[in-house]
Amino acid sequence: MAIPSELKYTEEHEWVRMEGDIAVVGVTDHAQEELSDVVFVELPELERVVEEKEACAVVESVKAASDIYSPVSGTVVEVNNSLEEEPSNINEDPYGVGWLFKIRVAEADMEIVEGLLTADDYEEHLG
C-alpha cells in the first residue's frame, strides 16, 4: 500500500499536498482500498469556507457512503469535477487524478498543516 513520504495525512485517511498556500486534498490508498469501488463523489461548493475536521465531501462506494473531512481550515478554491464522470479515478490513482478538492489556507491557519501526520505517523496509525 502506497504512503508517499512527501504528503501529510489525517487519522481519517485523507492526504494533503501543499502547493504554496493551497492544500490539495484526497483520500489515501488505504482508504480507497477499504471503500473499494467508488461510484459517486459529492464535492464541496467553490468558495465554501471550511473548518478543520468539517465534513465537506462524500465518497460513496457500492456499499456505503463515507464523509470526507477537511484536513485544514480555509476556502475551497477548486474541486476535481472529473470525478463526476470517473469516480473510479479515486481507486485507480488516489494520490494523482483521484484528488478531491483544493483549499486556500490563510497564513494564520498554517499551523494546522504543521500538525498533520507525516507518512511515518500515518503508517504507524494504520498499524
Next chain:
Amino acid sequence: MFCGIEVGDSCHDVLTSDVDREHSERQLRAMSELQHSPLDEIHREAGGRMVPFAGWEMPVMYDSILTEHRTVREGVGQFDISHMGQLFVEGEKAEEWLNHLLTNDVAALADGQGQYTFLLNEEGGVIDDLILYRITEGSYFLVVNAACLQEDLVWFAQHATEGVVLRDESPGLAGIAVQGPKSIDVFARVFGGRCLPSRNGIDVLTTDGQMVWVCRTGYTGEDGFEFFCPASSAERWWEDFAEAGAKPCGLGARDSLRLEKCYPLNGSDLSSQRTPLEAGLGFFVKLEKGPFIGSEVLQKQKETKPPEKLVAIQCDQKGAPPRPGYQVLGHDEEAIGSLSSGVLSPILGLGIGMAYLPLAHSQPGTEVFIEARGKKMPAKVVKKPFVA
C-alpha cells in the same frame, strides 16, 4: 435474508419442547456470537472482507463488488450460502401439511421439482420466503433464509402434526451457489459431464459415500445451481468449483444482482407486515388450491386491491447510489414512501431501488424523486425487472 429478527427467550422456550437440545444450544451461541461458515478460512485466505450478516460472519466482497457482479452476469461466480437453512419434511401427510403452511401449490410438484413459496402468518404477512423441493412422495427439502431459520422452526413447531417429521439439517450442511451463464460448464467439469437438473429442479446425488443436493435455482437471475453438501466436504467442493472456473463472489454482489432482477430480500422488501400480493408476487400464491394460513386475508386483498404496492424505481441520471431508507417523493415533492432496497445497478450505471408506494403512484412511468442527503434525484417507476 436480512430478517433482522432477534432470537428471544420466548422462541427458546417453544423450541426446547419440540426440537432437540442441540438446537437450543446453537441458538444460545447464536445470540452471543457470530457463526462461522465451514468455508470461513478459505474466504479469509482469499482476502474476503468478512461482515456480520444474519448472525453469521460472511464475505461481503473479495476485491470488487462491481467486478464480482459482472463476473456472474457474464461468466460464472460462486457464493458461500452456508448461512441459509436446510430443512427436511417427511411423512405421509407432508404434502397436506406443507400446503396448509405455504402459499404455492405443493401438489403441483412432481418428484425432483421445486418452487418458490411463502410462509405466512395469520395476517397474511411474510414470515419467510423459501424454496421447496419435492424429492419423492412424502419427502421434501426446504431452503430458508438464515435470519428466519429460528422463527421458521418455531412456527413449524407450533403447527406440528401427527404423521409429519421436520428435521433441521442446517448445522451439518454447507451451501454453495454457483451462478452465471457458464455454470453448466462448471457443473459438467466437476461432475464428469453430468447435466444439471431442469430449471427449479433438484438432484440428490451420492459421491464418495456422501449425499449432496443439486438445485437448479439461484438469487442472481442467471442460470446456475445451489449446491448443498456436508459441512466437512465444503472446502473440497468450493475448490473444485473454483478450479472449474467459478470466481469467489460475496454478499455485496449477491445483493446488487438480485435487486437488478427485483428479487425481494426478506426483512427489507418483505416483512411480517406485508403480504406477497402487496409485494407483487401473487404468482407464487395459489388461492385456488384451498385454504392455507393467511389465505383469507389474501383472498380479501385480491378483491379489494392492497393500498400500496412494491414497485421498481430507476433514477433518470447518474448520481448518488440509492440506499434503503431513502425517502421517495411524489412529483409535488410530498413523501410517498421509502426505499426498502437500493443500489447502483452495475449493469445500467444508474441508481435502482424498490419501495412500497400508494397505488396512485405505482404505474410504470410515474415520476418520483429519491431524496439523498437533502438532494432530490429525479426517478421513475419502471416495469420489473430492471435488467431482463
